[in-house]
Amino acid sequence: MNKKNLIDYKEHWNIIYSETEINKLGWYEQSPKPSLDLIKKCNLNRDAVILDVGSGATTLIEQLIKECYNNIIATDISDIALQKAKERLKQEEAELVKWIVDDITNPDYIQELEGIDLWHDRTVLHFLTEEEQKQGYLSTLRNLVKPCGYVIIAVFSFEGAKKCSGLDVVNYDYKMIADFLGDEFKLLEYFPYTYIQPSGGERPYVYTLFQRVHPDIILKNQ
Ligand SMILES: C[S@@+](CC[C@H](N)C(=O)[O-])C[C@H]1O[C@@H](n2cnc3c(N)ncnc32)[C@H](O)[C@@H]1O
DSSP states (O other): OOHHHHHHHHHHHHHHHHHSOGGGSTTOOSOOHHHHHHHHHHTOOTTOOEEEETOTTOTHHHHHHHTTOOOEEEEESOHHHHHHHHHTSOHHHHTTEEEEEOOTTSOSSGGGOOOEEEEEEESOGGGOOSHHHHHHHHHHHHHHEEEEEEEEEEEEBTTSOSEETTEEOOOBOHHHHHHHHOTTEEEEEEEEEEEEOTTSOEEEEEEEEEEEOOHHHHHHTO
């Protein structure tokens, strides 16, 4: 994607985060329970590297800090979102997190990270409607997630909204996410989840958990 598009999306999301109180956003969750339940299943060490992509101002970050994870990276295209996320935390908590403003589909900085134990995406992938954006996302994920690392992706299901925040979305089921990630990522679990917005609206999502297959296993099966 060219830089013009990057600037457009950045502006779009910055306007949304500047004009809306965090707890009124149509994706705000007081408790990120479905994500936390899946993260528990990964049985990660407390120093595991957790990358939350399109992190926005999610409450997941403070929950992970409470659970003593100490290698958290929050990245988003919107600097205002990350600024607001930081402001929700105590200074010493915010300092425990790496905050990176970047476009997940065409990154300038996060490419330099490596050895991600867990890639967490709640409601970002479904905004990528162009093949180039999806391939950019996938290539970032493949470069960063380490062998046997985990991937959690939660997006609008087929029953879910067709638009969000004025943008078109792609609706998914677990099979489409599995096909998108390819054979290198083994589906461990999936479930439907109806998220209730602060306004009371229902938003059906599908949650998925994958584990990257170790390269030796792929070679043995060839
Ligand atoms: C619906 S919000 C979800 C935020 C957060 N994951 C949560 O659960 O509260 C989608 C987020 O994706 C971010 N986003 C959209 N496109 C992005 C991109 N190409 N790269 C990085 N972040 C992006 C937006 O700024 C926004 O914060």
